[in-house]
Amino acid sequence: MSALEVMFADRVVCVVRAPVLPDAPALCRALADGGIRSVELTFTTPDVCAHLTAAAAVPGVVVGVGTVLTASDAEAAVEAGARFLVTPGVLPAVAAVARDAGVPFLMGALTPTEVLAAASLGAAAVKVFPASAFGPRYLRELHGPYPDLRLVPSGGITASNAPEYLAAGAAAVTAGTGVVPPDVVRAADWPTITRHAREFVASTRVQSHES
Secondary structure, eight states: OOHHHHHHHHTEEEEEOOSOOSOHHHHHHHHHHTTOOEEEEETTSTTHHHHHHHHTTSTTOEEEEEOOOSHHHHHHHHHHTOSOEEESSOOHHHHHHHHHHTOOEEEEEOSHHHHHHHHHTTOSEEEETTGGGTOHHHHHHHTTTOTTSOEEEOSSOOTTTHHHHHHTTOSOEEEOTTTSOHHHHHTTOHHHHHHHHHHHHHHHHHHHHHO
């Protein structure tokens, strides 16, 4: 399966925003054991490209990079083995690198104008950020003029509210520190990460059965 096929089949991508990442492959295995196969490391983590290269070798896990702000960031991530890129805003230079490399990218946007701009640049999905500022209803409203766009809410998504976003039409939801708390990652407490991931995934499956 391609990176996007995995992400949209599972309907979850986990963003790891941790200042210390002791063992990226072990973290990815812990998430996969809990049912989350799409993992987004970020440029806010020191030496993220080295972590990416190590984690990319883990079977059954799709690893990408987020907080990609510049073309040089995008080039470094692609070279390190990123299967997808994620930006926090509409960044044409990053989109150009991703398109040229044949790597799918999710582009951050919030307003209807930004959402359309991201889609026009070739984004495989639009990351609606910060989703918590407007909630699931806003996602449903965006699907009015843009019924065919894949929207992935990010920011403030938890096991409790993820079902609401999926019911509002999200193609996938972004799990964050609720699944991968920085202190738990720093402590390399992989069983706890797996448990958090399993609980998050269980909430999305309840929604799928109800839909």
